[in-house]
Amino acid sequence: MPGLQGSLFDQGDEIRLGPLPGLRRTALGAGAWVDHLPGWLSGADTLFERLAEDVPWRAERRQMYEREVDVPRLLAFYGEGEPLPHPVLTEARDALTRHYAAELGEPFATAGLCLYRDGRDSVAWHGDRIGRSATEDTMVAILSVGDPRDLVLRPRDGGATLLRLPLGHGDLVVMGGSCQRTMEHAIPKSRRAVGPRISIQYRPRGVG
Ligand SMILES: O=C(O)CCC(=O)C(=O)O
Numbered sequence: 001m002p003g004l005q006g007s008l009f010d011q012g013d014e015i016r017l018g019p020l021p022g023l024r025r026t027a028l029g030a031g032a033w034v035d036h037l038p039g040w041l042s043g044a045d046t047l048f049e050r051l052a053e054d055v056p057w058r059a060e061r062r063q064m065y066e067r068e069v070d071v072p073r074l075l076a077f078y079g080e081g082e083p084l085p086h087p088v089l090t091e092a093r094d095a096l097t098r099h100y101a102a103e104l105g106e107p108f109a110t111a112g113l114c115l116y117r118d119g120r121d122s123v124a125w126h127g128d129r130i131g132r133s134a135t136e137d138t139m140v141a142i143l144s145v146g147d148p149r150d151l152v153l154r155p156r157d158g159g160a161t162l163l164r165l166p167l168g169h170g171d172l173v174v175m176g177g178s179c180q181r182t183m184e185h186a187i188p189k190s191r192r193a194v195g196p197r198i199s200i201q202y203r204p205r206g207v208g
C-alpha cells in the first residue's frame with residue numbers, strides 16, 4: 001500500500017502521552033490548587049480530528065428564565081465502565097488514576113467531552129459541584145486538543161480572576177483540593193478568530 005508507511009511512521013501524527021512528573025502545581029488559596037502540564041499528549045491534532053468525527057456529539061438546550069436556549073458547545077458523556085471513543089483516552093484516565101492515587105483516594109471514573117466549535121462557544125462561571133465535590137476535596141482533570149481556549153479561575157465568594165491558562169494541543173490541567181467549592185471556573189467567549197477545541201474532563205464517580 002503506497003503511502004501507508006509514511007503516515008504510520010510520521011512522528012508528528014503519533015498519538016502518545018508523555019510522563020506526568022512535569023506537572024507544576026499552583027496554590028490558589030483556601031486549599032484550592034491547579035496542576036498544569038502543557039503538551040502532555042503529542043499527536044493532539046490527529047486525536048482532535050478522530051474525536052470530532054467519531055464522538056456522537058449532542059447539542060443541548062436548557063431553560064433560562066422564561067426561555068429555552070442552546071447550550072453554547074456540543075457535549076458527550078461516558079459513564080463509569082463505558083468504553084471511551086479512543087484508546088488513548090483510556091490510557092490517559094488510567095495514568096491520571098495512578099499518578100493521583102494517594103492524594104485522590106479513588107479512581108477517575110467518568111469522562112465528559114465538550115466541543116467548542118468557535119469563539120462563540122463557552123462555559124459560564126461555575127464549580128463542578130454535583131456529588132462529593134460540593135463538600136469535600138476532589139479533582140477534575142482536563143485534557144485539551146484542538147485550538148487553545150482560556151480556562152479562567154476566580155474565588156467563588158467574589159474577587160478578580162486569579163489564573164488564566166490557555167489550554168489546547170495536548171495540554172493537561174487538574175483542578176484539585178477545594179477548587180470546585182471555593183473557586184469558580186469558566187471558558188469565556190473569544191472575539192478572536194479561534195478554531196475548534198475539544199476538552200476531555202475526567203472525574204471520580206458521582207462528581208459532576
Ligand atoms: O472545557 C473545559 O476545559 C472546561 C469544561 C467545564 O468546566 C465543565 O464541563 O464542567
Ligand SMILES: [Fe+2]
Pocket residue numbers: 126127128185
Ligand atoms: Fe467545569
